[in-house]
Amino acid sequence: MNPSISSSITSSSSSSSSSSASSWFSGIVRVGRTDRSSSLKMSGNSAVAVIASADVAGPVVRKNQLRGVLFKYGPNPIQVAFKSGDFKRQVIFIGGLTDGFLATAYLEPLAIALDRENWSLVQFLMSSSYSGYGTSSLQQDAKDLDQLINHLINKEDSEGVALLGHSTGCQDIVHYMRTNFACSRAVRAAILQAPVSDREYQSTLPQTAAMIDLAAKMISEGQGSELMPREADPSAPISAYRYHSLCAYNGDDDLFSSDLSDDQLRMRLGHMSSTHCQSKRSPGVSFLYKKKRRKRSPRVGSGGKGAGFEDISLYHAGYIFNG
Secondary structure, eight states: OOOEEOOOOOSOOOOOOOOOTTSTTTTSSOOOOOOOOSSOOOOTTSEEESOSOSOSSOSEEETTEEOOEEEEOSSSTTOEEEEESOOSEEEEEEOOTTOOTTOSTTHHHHHHHHHHTTOEEEEEOOTTTGGGGGGOOHHHHHHHHHHHHHHHHHHHOOOEEEEEEETTHHHHHHHHHHHTOGGGGGEEEEEEESOOOHHHHHTTSTTHHHHHHHHHHHHHTTOTTSBOOGGGOTTSOOBHHHHHHHHSTTOTTOOSOTTOOHHHHHHHHGGGGGSEEEEEOOSSOSOOOSOOOOOOOOBOSGGGTOOBOTTGGGOOSSOSOOO
């Protein structure tokens, strides 16, 4: 879905007080500025102003319509982002497979909630957005994300970001925080919303076993970047490498499967202990794997407040903030 861009300015002004600083989110970093500049700062010709004044009702105009700024954060055509709110701290939403702008229903209420906390919401397109996931990788997503954060720091004077991953976007966060890219130090917190096992879902499909064997063979023959047959993924062209990464045991994307041991989870997720991290399961369940419920809940966050990964492969779509 594409966001509707509104250029109108509402005549009524509203003043909403910031949420209590005792909330988990408010407590991540110091309270930011409470004033808004009277005009939206532009950097060259890289941004399109959607609002000319902060004297507006809020980031959401109506359903599926947000106020904000559309801007380029890198040289590639796909590297476009949309920012709601004009604040010095940003929550960056990272969607899952096939996602792009306005990927989940909770983004609109989230934009409103963040506006009250003096945070902006940033949605962005990367190489793996929409049907691009089949020929991209976690490594490429990390590079795109690092370019976005670099833009926010150097062009928008960002004071820090929080990463919010949905579904496969959670894998992007875990991988990015492992890279130690320079801009990763600007990440103040991470939220893993509906982290799932793509491998366990794919294992329910009849063609998967044969396609994994084919992908492994192609990779061994130096053809990892070549495309798989169409039946491997009818939704998008997919390379042998990405199919194996998503579907094979111990693939690069295999971070949250329910059959991973505690030691395997620590190897994959242990580095997240240096980041304030929470995992959010969804109250609404879009699909359930026929797996035995896990009774253990490894902790990966700092200070004993980390993410609990019990049954994470069971929950996918839904809301993360309940008020």
